[in-house]
């Protein structure tokens with residue numbers, strides 16, 4: 320090689336480094352997951368998610384105010400009702416926990432974009448994401464009966480003020496079912512963010528403790544995806560786009576970066592990803608032991624999601640990441 324005319328690398332001065340940076344992030348693309356529960360004047364820290372709480376509706380204000388101050392203006396709400404039953408009736412009750420929380424937050428903080436999780440697992444006594452089959456295969460959910468309840472859930476959430484619904488149940492045909500129910504009720508402009516590629520994952524462990532939604536029998540493998548399958552993730556995403564999904568969510572995040580990239584390349588909708596409870600818990604635990612540096616690990620994980628193709632990032636670290644973006648440490 321002619322050493323004089325050899326190809327050169329960019330010399331990495333700080334200005335140049337930020338000019339040529341390939342991955343850009345903005346606080347407006349962050350979503351913070353929040354747990355709300357029935358009751359009054361209580362906030363319980365979730366033991367496997369240090370720093371994360373379940374709040375009664377009257378206790379959410381400081382958290383919402385801090386989020387807005389940090390530049391995080393989207394939240395996803397998960398409801399934890401006192402009463403659970405076979406049909407998850409509190410998921411679609413007019414005065415259910417989510418319905419009350421959404422209307423409280425939207426009235427007081429209209430600038431906060433509120434997304435609601437559409438799923439029955441937090442509301443059913445058995446902890447499954449739908450109605451359990453009375454006959455046929457054991458440990459299975461009745462897909463089509465569940466669809467009707469998901470429709471009712473989504474409509475009641477939007478009636479209460481939800482800005483976007485996020486079905487996470489993984490029933491077949493749910494996006495089309497929810498889209499038509501919303502349209503029939505006049506909510507043609509309300510978007511659907513679908514968890515299209517949702518893998519059956521042990522990374523959801525701490526969430527199930529937080530939501531009290533661990534299945535009391537069986538598991539979710541009949542309706543959540545096998546993590547050995549990559550092409551199936553693309554198939555699910557394409558189906559959901561066809562059914563009317565506006566945004567596709569991939570979850571978990573860290574173990575599914577390849578799926579994020581696939582969905583980004585194969586669809587024309589924004590790709591969101593959810594860095595789930597187990598991801599947060601691992602970083603917290605290791606950093607509390609002094610084994611890793613929390614802030615830099617958290618930043619590296621977030622950037623890897625955007626680099627893979629996500630443009631929306633849901634994380635329990637939303638506030639801290641917003642701060643790092645503002646400081647110019649990342650993004």
Ligand code: PBG
Nearest residue numbers: 438440487522523526595596597
């Ligand atoms: C289901 C739902 C789950 C999560 C989000 N929505 C749990 C599950 O499928 O078992 C997991 C989120 C997390 O782990 O942070 N409603």
